[in-house]
Amino acid sequence: MSNSTENRPLSGIRVIGLEQYMSGPYCTMLLADAGAEVIKIERPGSGDPRRLIPPFVEKNGVKKAGGYLSYNRNKKSLALNLQSEAGRETLKQLVSVSDVVVENLRPGSMDKIGLNYDSLKKINPRIIYAAISGFGRLPGFESEYSSRPAFDIVAEAMTGIMDLVGFADKPPTYTLYGMADVHSGLATAYGIMQALFMRERTGLGQMVDSAMVDNMLALNERMVTLYSLTGEEPKRGSLRHVWPRGAFKCKDGYIALNVPDNIIWKRLADTIQRPDLVDDPRSADGVIRGENAEFLQAIIEDWMADKTRGEAVSALNDAGVPTGP
Template sequence: MVDNSEQTKKENGDAGPLAGLRVIDMTHVMAGPFATMTLSDLGADVIKIESPDGDLVRDNAPHLQPDEAYGGYFNSVNRNKRSVVLNLKTEEGKEVFKLLVEDADILIENFTVGTMDGLGLSYERLSEINPELIYASIRGFGDPRVTDTPYADQPAFDLIAQAMGGIMSITGTEETGPLKAGPGIGDIFPAVLTLVGILSALHHRERTGEGQYVDTAMVDGVLSLTERIVHQYSVGGDTPGPQGNSHPLLFPYDRFPTTDGYIVITAITNGQWRSLCEYMDRPDLAEQYPEKADRLENKDTLRPIISSWTEQFSKRELFEMLGDDVPCGPVYTVEDIVDDPHFKANNMLPEVEHADTGEEVMIAGSPINFSKTPSSVSRRAPFLGEHTEEVLAEMGFDENDITELQDSGAIDIRNDD
């Protein structure tokens, strides 16, 4: 593979653990972009290939002002990347793409089954061009290359993955029925699993010199996240349903009211339970319910007792009071997160420039830290085609070549600042 470390350092800072890797990002919306965003945070040179129309979510809200180049959604999961516009419906665009593949380490796409094949850019064709290429896909139900699922041709989004992967069946309460989890975990967790697959394939390539195909089904990813429902069914004979914030096997492991919101308390060991009872000035409860099974069996009796105590304090007071001895945490809003020193100390709220405004906006940072090769959120998401000319010049195209490609409709370049 070509060593792209100098370019990566220039774009992403000095220098993440994946510096030197080049990633072709053929993804859109959330699942794929989250995976490639993480690779870019870790130092890889991620080249986002877009059609002349751009990623489907470039114009998604929220916006700082009308008619700006992109919204907050796109900026959040496409930072640190470079945008190249290629029209893969043209032969010239396909040829440029194949040249990019020759020097790439990883390609990720999340199109519907057969899209890349229909363009003549299948995994099989691209692996002939570059046998060391690691080609990863994220689809709703998997790719026919590696799965026999009857649903391979069906599209999926986060909500479908959450529904069919089982997590909705245990989220909510008996009164509400099944609810989706707030964030798009049907996209994001499969994206994380895809990264595990890619890094595993890189290790395999290091030993053997061969690339391979990596596929993650969104629905399967959510099921793996919701694993406990399977063993509860197979071992315990139960079909779990939604039960709010409580846990089917532990107590206290629940949400409790405070003067300004809620706190969660997870005093699951006997020692943690005794500590909680001491803070509550209720040593009798520790004596009466000394074991896990006792507390679980009597949770309906214990919950209002604990609640009547917690609701005398603010969530911050309880966190500071209990935190060293009893596992707990305030239920934060985003305003609480912004004010908490932990997230500032861990650089989880970096600010980057936003779209045409030049205004600094806060986004969620990278949670992965290293002692020697730091991850980095250093650059806003790219404008559509912002780096087309730059990347082609790195590939050896001269000014006349680039002009000819633009005139043919194979590429597009953003000409303004």
């Protein structure tokens, strides 16, 4: 893609970012990377809270936060006090000549100052208002949680993801720091692109409601399907429906291995020189392999014991068994 924004997909699109922390900034950063002009609105004096989140880098006496730099490239910044009449009027003027507003402030914040979607679409009927929150706030679809604030770990917990990460004898564990924010930012950017495309047909903007819980639940699809169809509750540290999947030990560390079906299982069995496992009733399918995981893992790791990660990965990938160090 050209370095010039003139030839990018969103060239000519102006985005107002009423954003803080991660999900909103990540969303608008994606739009900026695609060529949109992004104007980030920040609190006078303090700015986005991530300006104070380490690690820090200092040059010529100026200290900048990596927590801020990570999600705010290719943007303009404007300090605006939305609690003042002058600040609100300035925002209204910006909205009148913009295409998209992305907002991930605490639910209800924009309602209190009269700058929610219903208010802004009167100024600019073509405006697309993307609201990111923990539990969604599209009028008519609110829940008892809609007004709650939320960070990424809340969405991971309430969608069952934390309960599945880690080991059976340990507490639930979060995944990557900020994953729910980053994924929600990406999902919201996708929704904005659809809304822009639809505006070409209708001439009108719309509200894009992005709930972190919805976005993370979509990532937990396999476990939701398992429970919905079988009534079985997934257990942390134990995959009952597919095996092998996880980290396997070589002589210099671990490799990641996933065998989703019997086609890949046969390739694995042949590679580790145990073709008998293909017809062994203890490894007939993913569910049965999961029940006999301790027995089978010892066999797989015995083959890996005298191999480096590179050697094991090379042998398995050559045989069509996707794996990596």
